[in-house]
Amino acid sequence: MYGFEALTFNINDGYLEAIVRGYRSGLLTAADYNNLCQCETLDDIKMHLTATEYGPYLQNEPSPLHTTTIVEKCTLKLVEEYKHMMCQATEPLSKFLEYITYGHMIDNVVLIVTGTLHERDVHELLEKCHPLGMFDSIASLAVAQNMRELYRLVLVDTPLAPYFSECITSEDLDDMNIEIMRNTLYKAYLEDFYKFCEKLGGATAEIMCDLLAFEADRRAVNITINSIGTELTRDDRKKLYSNFGLLYPYGHEELAVCEDIDQVRGAMEKYPPYQSIFAKLSYGESQMLDKAFYEEEVKRLCLAFEQQFHYGVFFAYMRLREQEIRNLMWISECVAQNQKTRVHDSVVFIF
C-alpha cells in the first residue's frame, strides 16, 4: 500500500483513526493545567478533573484521596481506551498497537525481578506494574533466579522472547545485570519496532521512524549519563545503543567515550535537532534534561497528528496520555506534599 494510504487506509483503520483523534481532543489543555496548578488540595484536583474526560473515573472515589488513586484511575481510562481500540483493530494495526505495550512489558519484568531481588511481596509489586504491560504469567517471574531461568520459565511465552536472545546468561541477577538486561531488551524492542514500521511503509514509516529514532537517541543519552562513573566498559555501553537513529553510528562512538555531562553535551550539540534541547540547559546541569527531552518529544508527538492516514497517531496518543498522567502525578504530589513552588518543574504542557 506504499504511498496510497489515502486510498485504502480508511477501509480498515479509518474508524479507529477517528476514534483516536477524538480521544486526543480529550487531552487536558494548558488552561486545565493552569487551573490544576492552582489547586490547594487533592479534592480540588478531583473536582477539576471531574469536569474533564476523567470525570466518570474519579467521581465515585470517596473523599480523602491519594495521589495513587488519581494516577490509578487516570491510567485505567487510558487502558480502557487502549482496549477499546485493540478490540476494533485489524492486522497490521493490532500488531502495531501490541508493539506499543512491549515497552511497558519490559518495565514490568524489570520491576518484578528487581522487586523479588529485594524480597518485596509479589502482590505489592504487581499492583505497581503498568496495566498495559501485563501478561498472564507475569507473577511467576518471581520464581526465576537467573536470566536463563527467567527466559525459559516465563518469557518464552511472551512477545518479549525474541528480544532475550542477546542477554541469556547464567549469571545470577543483580541490580547491574537487570539494568543491562532492561537496556538490551529495550534496544532489541526498539529495533524490532523500527523494522516493523519500516515494513509498513508510507506515512507510518516516515513518522514512526522519526519518533522511534528520537526515542532511541534519548535512550542513548540517558544510558550514557547514567553509566558515567559506573564499572560499565565503553564497549558494553556502546552495545546498549540501538542501531538506528540520528546518532547512529558516529554519535554513538562519541557518546561511548564520554566521561562527564559536558562531553555528552559536546557530542550532542553537533546534531542540530538536539542543539536546541541542550541550549536550554546551563553547563554541567543534567537535572532538567529529562524535562527538555519530554518537551521535545511532546512537540514531535503533537506534530504526528498533523498528518492523516498513518499509525503514528496511535503511538502519539498513547505517549501523550502517558505524559499527561505523569503530569497529573507530579501536580498531585506537589499539592499533597505542599511543594507548590515546584509544580512547574516537571509539568510538560501538551497543548
Next chain:
Amino acid sequence: MRGEGCCPTMDLMRSEEMQLVQIIIPIESSHLTLSYLGDLGLLQFKDLNADKSPFQRTYATQIKRCGEMARKLRYLKEQMVKAGIAPSSLPQAPPKLDLDDLEITLGEMEAELIEVNANSEKLQRTYNELLEYNHVLQKAGEFFHTAQRSAVAQQRESEGQQSAESSLESPLLHEQEMSTDPSKQVKVGFISGLVPKEKAMAFERILFRATRGNMFLRQEPVDTPVTDPVSGEKVAKNVFVVFFSGERAKTKILKICEAFGANRYPFPEEFGKQLQALEEVSGRTKELKTTIDLGLLHRDSILKNIASQYEQWSYLVRKEKSIYHTLNMLSLDVTKKCLVAEGWSPVFAANKIKDALHRATLDSNSQVGSIFQVLQTKEAPPTYFQTNKFTTAFQEIVDAYGVAKYREANPGVFTIVTFPFLFAVMFGDWGHGICLFLCTLILIIREKKLSSQKLGDIMEMMFGGRYVIIMMSIFSIYTGLIYNEFFSVPFELFGKSAYACRDSSCSDATTAGLIKVRRTYPFGVDPEWHGSRSELPFLNSLKMKMSILIGVAQMNLGIILSYFNAKFFRNSINVWYQFVPQLIFLNSLFGYLSVLIIIKWCTGSTADLYHVMIYMFLSPTDDLGENQLFPGQKMLQIVLLLLALVSVPWMLIPKPLLLKKQHEQRHQGHQYTALESTDESVEIEQASHENNSHGHGEEFEFSEVFVHQLIHTIEFVLGAVSNTASYLRLWALSLAHSELSAVFYEKVLLLAWGFNNVVILIVGIIVFVFATIGVLLVMETLSAFLHALRLHWVEFQNKFYEGDGYKFAPFSFALISEEEE
C-alpha cells in the same frame, strides 16, 4: 396579561421580549431567594465569575459537599440495584429536610452499609473458601480413589504375571528393586487446590518448566462455576493435584500457585480423615449460610428504608447543588454583605420575580430586601418561546436548524401547518394515513403513563413527535382522499364516477372509449382514472403542477416574512433593496408560471407550458402561436422578463453602497454615543467594555460586504430556479409512494387471491401486511418526513431566517430533574 381582547395571543410569532435584570441580594437570604427563583424558573443567570476557576469561587466547598453527597447517594443506589430493590417513586409528603441533617444521615447510612457489607463479605469469603475446599475434597478424593483402584489392579496384574512366568531372574530383580527403593526414596509431596480454568494450561506449562518435568499434575474441571473468594466473581475452575519431590520444588510450586491465583487447600491423605474433613466442611457451610442470610436480611431492611426516601434525597441534593452552582455565578459585593446577580428574564416575568424576591426576604427574616432593577444593554438577549406540548415538537424542528435570532419572525408557527401538509402531499393515502393516525393516537391517549417511564431511543423520538405525527396522519388522510387512494385502491366515496363506457367494447385499461356521463366528480381524483392507461400522465401532470404551485406559494411566504423582519427591525434597506426585488424576481418568473398553470386548468387549454417558459427566455419577441393562453401574453412576458433582469442588479448594487454611507454617517457621531453610554450606566463596566470591543470589531469593510451581497444575490437568483425544481420532490415522492403501494396490492395481494388457495392467500396477506408496515408505513414515512424537513429548512427558511440566536436556559428546578437520568 397580554393579548387580551379579540385576537388570540401571538406568542409564537416572535420570541418573548427579554430584559437584562440585576438583582442585589443580601447574603443571608441569598440561598432562599435562589431556591424560590429556581421554583419559578424564569431567570437565566449570567456567569459573572467566568474568569475564576471552579474551586476559587465562593461556594466551592458547598458544591464539594453536594458532590460528596451525590457520590454517597450513587453508592446507596448501586447497593440497592445489587440487592434488587427499586427506589419507590411514591411522592411522599416531604418532611422538611435540612442539607446538614441529610449529610449526617447519608454519612451514617454509608458507614453502616459499608460495615455490613464488609462483614458479609468476610463471611462470604470464608463460605466460598469452604465451598472450594469441598470441591477439592470431592474431586481430589476421586483422583486418589481411581488411582488406588488402578494401582491395585496393576499390582494384581503384575502379581499374576509374576506367578505365571516364574523364571529364575525375575524374583531377584524384583527383590533388588524392592531393596533399592527405600534407600533412594525421596519424599513425594503434593499440593492440591483450585486454579481458574483459563489459566490452567499456562499453569501446567510453567509447572512443568519450573520443575523440569519432575512433577505430576492431575486436573479435573469443576462442573459449575465457582465463586472466587477473593474477587467474588463466578469463575470456571479446575481442581488440581500436583505431586512433586523435594523441598525446592515445593517452594517453587508454591510461588507459582500464588502467581496464578490458585487457591491451595490441605488434603488429608487418609481416607478417614478425608471423610471427617468433608463432614466438617459441610457443617460449617450450613452454619455460615444461616449467618450470611441473616446479614443479608439486615442489609435489605436498611436498603428498603433508604429506598423509601431515596428519590427525595437525591432531588434535594441535586437542587442544592444547582443552587450553589448558580450562587457561584453571582459576584460578591465589595462589602461582602450582598451578592449581585445579573441575568435575562422575560419582560412579563418581572412581577413574578419581584414577588419571589419579596417572599424570600420575608421568609428568611432578612432586614434588607433584595433590589431588582432593569439594565440597559446592547447584548443580544436569548430567544424564548413559550411552547406547550403541542407546539414544542414543531418548534424543535425549527430549532434543530438554528435557534431564532431574538425577536425574529418564527417559522415555527407556519411549520405547524405546512410541515404536515408537505409531508402529506408525499404520503397521500388515506388507508396508510388512518394506520398512522391510530398508532399515534395510542401514544397520545397513554401520554400520561408513557411520559413518566423510560422509553427506548426510537420510541422516545416517536413519543416526542407524537403531535407532529398525528398532524401528519390527519393531513395525509385528507390528501389521500384527494388522490382517492386507500392502500392504492380507489373508492367512489363522493358519488359516482363522472365517466362511463360508451359501448361494451371499451375495457378498463383504456380511457379512449370513456365519455363523460355525469357531473364532474365532486372531490379529488375521479376513481375511474385508476388503472387506466392514461392514469400516470394525468396524475403526473396534476401533481407536478401542484408541487410548483405549493412551492411558489411557500417561497413567497418566506419572502414576505423577510419583509416583516425588516419592518420589525426598522431596516428599510432590506425592504427596498432586498424584499422588493426578490419578490419581483421570483414572481415574474415562477409566479407567472403559476398563473399560467391556473389559467390552463381553468380554461382547459392545450398550450405547452414548457415551451412557453423556455421561449420566454430564448426568444421573447417571437409569436407564441398555438401556445398563447390569453391575448397580450407576449407583451406581458417581455415586461416580466425585463423586470426580472432589472431586479438582479437592484438586489446586488444599492445595498452595500447604502450600508457604507450609513456607516460613515454613524462613524462621525460615534464618539458622542460612546461617551453617553458610559455616563449612563456606571455599574456595568463590563457591558460597556463589551460594547466598545463590539464596536471595534464592527470595522466596515466594503469589499467584504459587497462580496457577501454578491453571494447572496447569486444564491437567490440561482436558488429561485433550483428551489422551484426542488419542490418537484413532492411529486416524485408521491408518485413513488402510490406506485409502491400499487405494486404491493396488485403483485402480492391480488396475485395471491388469484390462486384460490387458502395457504397462498394467508402467505400473501402476511407478506402484504409486513410490506405495508415495513416499507410504506415506516420507511416511506421517514423519507417523506426528511424531504418535508429539507423543504422547510432549505427552500423555505433560507428566504428570511437568520437562526443565529441562542436559547433561553433559565435556572429552573423542573429542568434539573429532567436533565439527570
